[in-house]
Amino acid sequence: MGISLAAIGAGLAAIGAGLGIGKIGSSAMEGIARQPEAASKIQTAMLIAAAFIEAVALFAVVVSMIS
Amino acid sequence: MKYRPFLISKKYFLTAFLAFFCLFGAVMAQDVHASHEGESAHIESVSKEHGEEKFNITEFIFHHIGDSHVFHFWGEGEHWKGLYLPIILYTHNGLVTFSSKAFELNDDGSKVVEVKGMRFVQAHGKIYYANEEAEHGSYVSHEKNKKGKDVITNERPLDFSITKNVFSVFFSVALLLVIFISVANAYKKREGKAPKGFQSLIEPIILFVRDDIARPNLGYKYERFMPYLLTVFFFIWINNMLGLVPFFPGGANVTGNIATTLVLAMFTMILINFNGNKYYWGHIFNPPVPWWLKPLMIPVEMISIISRPFALMIRLFANITAGHILVLSLLCLIFIFNSLAVAPASIFFAVFIGAIELLVAFIQAFIFTILSALFIGMAVEEHAADHH
Amino acid sequence: MDLLTPEIGLLFWNTISFLILLFLLGKFAWKPVMKAIGERERSIEDALDAAEKAKAEMSRLTSENEQLLKKAREERDLILKEAKQIKDQMLKDAKDLAQKEGARLIENAKLEINNQKAIAISEVKDQVSTLSIAIARKILESELSDQVKQEVLVDKLLKEVKLN
Numbered sequence: 001m002g003i004s005l006a007a008i009g010a011g012l013a014a015i016g017a018g019l020g021i022g023k024i025g026s027s028a029m030e031g032i033a034r035q036p037e038a039a040s041k042i043q044t045a046m047l048i049a050a051a052f053i054e055a056v057a058l059f060a061v062v063v064s065m066i067s
Numbered sequence: 068m069k070y071r072p073f074l075i076s077k078k079y080f081l082t083a084f085l086a087f088f089c090l091f092g093a094v095m096a097q098d099v100h101a102s103h104e105g106e107s108a109h110i111e112s113v114s115k116e117h118g119e120e121k122f123n124i125t126e127f128i129f130h131h132i133g134d135s136h137v138f139h140f141w142g143e144g145e146h147w148k149g150l151y152l153p154i155i156l157y158t159h160n161g162l163v164t165f166s167s168k169a170f171e172l173n174d175d176g177s178k179v180v181e182v183k184g185m186r187f188v189q190a191h192g193k194i195y196y197a198n199e200e201a202e203h204g205s206y207v208s209h210e211k212n213k214k215g216k217d218v219i220t221n222e223r224p225l226d227f228s229i230t231k232n233v234f235s236v237f238f239s240v241a242l243l244l245v246i247f248i249s250v251a252n253a254y255k256k257r258e259g260k261a262p263k264g265f266q267s268l269i270e271p272i273i274l275f276v277r278d279d280i281a282r283p284n285l286g287y288k289y290e291r292f293m294p295y296l297l298t299v300f301f302f303i304w305i306n307n308m309l310g311l312v313p314f315f316p317g318g319a320n321v322t323g324n325i326a327t328t329l330v331l332a333m334f335t336m337i338l339i340n341f342n343g344n345k346y347y348w349g350h351i352f353n354p355p356v357p358w359w360l361k362p363l364m365i366p367v368e369m370i371s372i373i374s375r376p377f378a379l380m381i382r383l384f385a386n387i388t389a390g391h392i393l394v395l396s397l398l399c400l401i402f403i404f405n406s407l408a409v410a411p412a413s414i415f416f417a418v419f420i421g422a423i424e425l426l427v428a429f430i431q432a433f434i435f436t437i438l439s440a441l442f443i444g445m446a447v448e449e450h451a452a453d454h455h
Numbered sequence: 456m457d458l459l460t461p462e463i464g465l466l467f468w469n470t471i472s473f474l475i476l477l478f479l480l481g482k483f484a485w486k487p488v489m490k491a492i493g494e495r496e497r498s499i500e501d502a503l504d505a506a507e508k509a510k511a512e513m514s515r516l517t518s519e520n521e522q523l524l525k526k527a528r529e530e531r532d533l534i535l536k537e538a539k540q541i542k543d544q545m546l547k548d549a550k551d552l553a554q555k556e557g558a559r560l561i562e563n564a565k566l567e568i569n570n571q572k573a574i575a576i577s578e579v580k581d582q583v584s585t586l587s588i589a590i591a592r593k594i595l596e597s598e599l600s601d602q603v604k605q606e607v608l609v610d611k612l613l614k615e616v617k618l619n
Contacts, residue, residue, distance in 0.1 A: 044279065048441070051434045055378040058385040065459060134462065155464075191457075226464045233468040240476045247484035254491035259498055273488060293489060294481035302476060325458065326465035330473055388458065 006064035013060030020053040122402040128395045132320045132388055135192050135231045136167040140315050147172060150315070152234055156194065157225035158185055167228075176207035176219075187224070194228075195221035235319035236327070239306050247301070276300050280437045284444035292443055295338060299331060300436040307387060307428030311421060322431075323387035325380070332380035335439040340372065343446035375442055379435055386431050390424040 028046040032039045138150035151168040160183055169180040176190035179197045186197040188206045197206035198221065210220045229237075246269070253266040262270045276297050281289040306327070309317040321327050351368040354361065397417040401410050594608075 040279075044283075044437070047430065047434060048437060051382060051438060052378075054386075055382050058381045059378070061385060062381055062459065129457075133457070134465065226462060227467055228464055229468070230462075230464065232465055233472075236469055236472045240472045243476060244479055244484075247480055247488070251484040251487045254488050258491060259495055270492070273492070277489075290489075294485045295477065297485050298473075298477045298480050302473065324461075324465060326461035327469050329461050330466060330469040333470075334473065 010061045010064040013057045013064075017053050017057030021050050024049050024053070122399075122405075124396070124399045124403060127399060127402075128392055130192075131395055132323060132391045133192055134320075134324065136170070136189065136194075136228055137172065138231050138234060138315060138319075150234075152229050152231065154194065155227040155229065156187070157227060158183075159224075160185060163224070176205040177201070179206055188221075190219055193219075193223065194226055195219060195223050197221070231319045232321050232324050232327070235306070235309060235316065235321045238316050239302065239309055239321065242309075243298075243301055243305060272301075273297065276436065280433070280440050284437065284440040285447065286444065288447055292338070292440065295334070296436050296440055299334070299439060300432050303331070303383065303435055304429060304432035307432060308425070310387060310391065311424055311428060320388065320391055322383055323391055325384050328380040328384040331383070331435070332376035335379060335442065336372070336376035338439070339375070339442050339446045342443060344449065346448065346450060347446040375438075379438055383431055383435055386427060390420070390427055393420050394424065 024046055028042050031042045035042075136152055136154060138152060140148045140150070142148045151166050154163075154165055154167050154169075156163045163182050163185065165180065165182050170178050170189045174189055174191060176188040176195065176197075178188065180187045186206075187194050188197040189195075190205070190207050195207050198208055200206075202208060207219045207221045209217050212218050246265075250266050250269050253263070257263060257266075261267075277289070277293060280300070281293055281296055285292055303322055306321040310320055310322060312318060351372070352365060354364040354368055356364050394417050397413050397420060400413045401407070
């Protein structure tokens with residue numbers, strides 16, 4: 001029982017992270033489309049932001065693994 | 068901004084789809100994991116006794132991403148080919164070394180090895196002090212912990228063995244040394260000239276680390292941290308890539324092992340805090356917030372000392388482990404459906420994920436390095452005290 | 456859970472290996488590589504600077520040359536102009552001189568001619584007078600043979616002389 005609750009928690013975290021990373025991706029795309037010459041800088045910033053969001057999701061997964 | 072109905076816009080739909088996919092994956096992983104914890108204790112012996120009774124995907128996957136005292140090449144049973152790695156234990160009676168051959172590939176605690184008057188058994192890749200008496204043919208005692216999971220309660224000696232992961236780390240260190248010292252020699256030989264051969268493959272990456280990772284985040288102080296950033300970048304990258312190679316000497320899950328990422332994150336944490344200047348410490352112990360927020364903010368800032376490297380550690384570990392689990396699960400589909408007809412689709416997806424993993428191998432090395440640089444850069448940044 | 460508990464052995468060996476790797480690569484790889492790359496970049500920058508400088512020098516020289524050429528051309532023009540002036544002057548002088556000389560010669564010639572003419576006239580006059588005298592003597596001789604005629608003649612001559 002505790003296992004499936006943990007799984008749901010991990011899934012919720014995944015939804016949140018998915019939305020967040022999706023938003024970052026779409027904004028980065030828009031940014032690159034507006035300013036193709038800044039593509040490499042936008043990509044770097046996008047990866048860093050995605051990494052931070054991903055970390056939160058991974059924390060959730062780890063917490064659900066521990067519990 | 069105009070309100071867009073949720074789940075109607077294409078990108079949200081895609082996001083949600085991916086999220087559900089992840090959820091499904093997470094649930095599956097959880098179930099798989101749970102079943103591993105619960106019932107794996109006797110699976111191996113059972114499957115060995117009854118031949119190909121039932122294929123246990125969890126057992127298989129966790130065996131492959133876990134550590135081991137042998138380096139398995141191919142074959143099972145009689146035709147087992149592999150490398151027996153040395154076991155080094157710090158026991159109650161001092162250091163003990165012997166070859167892992169002594170266990171005869173036994174991994175369920177039923178084979179006892181006696182050294183220096185001490186008795187050891189191996190269970191699930193770990194070495195325990197053996198019980199006096201065998202219990203269901205096994206010299207380890209199990210106990211259900213408070214969450215209902217079966218755990219082995221025997222005492223463990225400190226295990227400093229050269230395991231599969233340690234061996235792989237040594238191998239990658241040797242590989243890195245060979246590659247980069249030869250490159251350095253090429254630089255010495257062709258001083259002032261354009262790079263040539265292997266040197267010209269490495270140089271853009273070094274310049275990438277310098278110009279895209281170190282300089283933007285560290286400013287003019289970048290030179291002092293270049294050796295660490297370059298080493299960490301190439302160490303992670305080459306181990307990620309070696310982890311994707313399915314046969315010897317690759318195949319070990321080095322960067323997907325929490326110990327490796329813990330060590331790397333620890334080095335970053337040490338660098339951050341040893342190089343932190345007065346602004347960095349001032350930000351932690353006297354954050355620029357209204358006084359009534361300080362009791363709240365100071366602990367938060369202090370937690371961030373730990374949480375940043377912790378995030379680095381978890382991120383690398385989870386990404387690489389997830390990649391390995393994904394590839395292995397896709398391949399295991401063949402055995403789950405027990406049909407060769409699944410093989411083309413399964414292999415196609417495994418190759419596809421493998422290609423993505425190649426990208427992830429680079430991106431994770433990049434992310435780890437750039438975040439290290441970013442955190443170090445924040446710690447060494449000089450700015451006016453009244454700023455923020 | 457198993458995955459999340461780091462093994463002490465792995466921690467130990469990872470730390471040792473990473474420290475060794477960091478030390479060896481830092482000493483034998485990154486240091487020479489970064490130095491070489493930095494030096495090469497500096498040398499390329501220097502070369503570019505030098506090229507830029509050479510270019511500036513070149514353009515400076517070119518402009519200098521051009522200026523020199525311009526100056527030389529101006530000088531040449533000046534010299535030519537002066538020469539032309541001198542030539543014109545000389546021509547003019549020569550012409551003047553020639554004219555003057557010519558005028559003088561003509562004057563002299565005129566004078567000479569006049570003199571000669573005067574001399575010639577006086578000679579002619581002499582001749583004429585001698586002739587006249589001779590003629591007159593002849594005539595007289597013939598006339599004077601006749602008295603009457605002598606007298607007429609004397610009268611006439613006298614009249615003429617008076618008229619002179």
